[in-house]
Amino acid sequence: MDAELGSNPSYVWRSLLQTRDLIWEGSIWQVGDGEQIGIESHKWLPRPPCFRPGVDKSLKVSSLLNATTRQWDRAKIQSLFHDSTKSDIFHLKLGPPGSRDKLCWNENKSKTFSVKTAYQIAVKLLNPPSGEHSNARQDVRMWKTFWSLNTPPKVRNFLWRASSDILPTRVNLLRRKIQVDPRCTLCGQHDETTTHILWDCPYARNVWALVRGKLQKSRSGVLSFYELAQMMMTRLTTSELETWAMVSWSIWNARNKFHFEQVQTPPCVIFKGASSFLEEYKRLTGAFSNR
C-alpha cells in the first residue's frame, strides 16, 4: 500500500494505484497481532490519532499490546496518545488471539466490498466535501457566459469544472488526502494546479504560443483558474473565449493521453485539432440555426 507513482506510470499501474487510493479511503485495518500496522502510517482508527509530544511515530501497533495477554497495554497507550485517541483505541475490537491484521472495507455495515460503495467513494474523492463551494459555483455571471459560448457542451462543462477547481489535478488529489507528489508530471517544476496545467506549464505555453491575438499575450500571474477565467471574460471577445475554452479542453485531453497512453501530442497537433473541432462544430450548429 506504500508504493508511489513514478514519473511515467503505465495505465495499468495507474489504475491499480487509483484502486488502491479508493481502497485506502474506504477501508480500515482490524488489529490482530498489530505487526503490519504503523501507528501513524496506517488507517486503523476511526479518526486520525492525536499523539503526545515526542512520540516515535514509526512504532507498530503491536508495541501497544501486552506481550503476554495480547490485550491493550493501557499504560503505554496513556503515555503515547491524547485522551480522545486513547478512548478510540479502547473501543476497538481486537481480532481473536493469534490472528493477523486484516484490512476491512469500512464504508458499509457488512464491511464487504461492493461496486456501489466503491463508486460512492470514488465520487466523494473527486468532489469537494459538502459545504465547500468555490467562487465559481456561486458566480452566476460566469455560468451564463460559459453557457452562451458556441462550443460543444462537454467543453463548456469542462470550463465550469476547471473554474470550480474540481478537476483531478495532483494538488486537488492531495487535498482529498490521496498521497501523490503535487509536482507537475510534465515539467516537474511547479505544483500541478488547474492553472498550471492549462495555462502556465511550458507544455501548455507551447500550445498558447500558436494562438494569435490577445489570448497569447495574456499572461496569468494569477493564482486560481477561476481568476484566470474572470480575466479572460473581461479581455476577450466571445469568439476568442470560445477558442480559449476549446484549446484548454484539448490541453487537458492531451495530458490525459500522456498519462494513460504514454502518447505525447505535439503542440501544433493540439492546436490544430482544437481549431478544426471548433470550426466544424460552429459550421454544424450554424447550419442548424440557419434552416
Ligand SMILES: [Zn+2]
Ligand atoms: Zn508543468
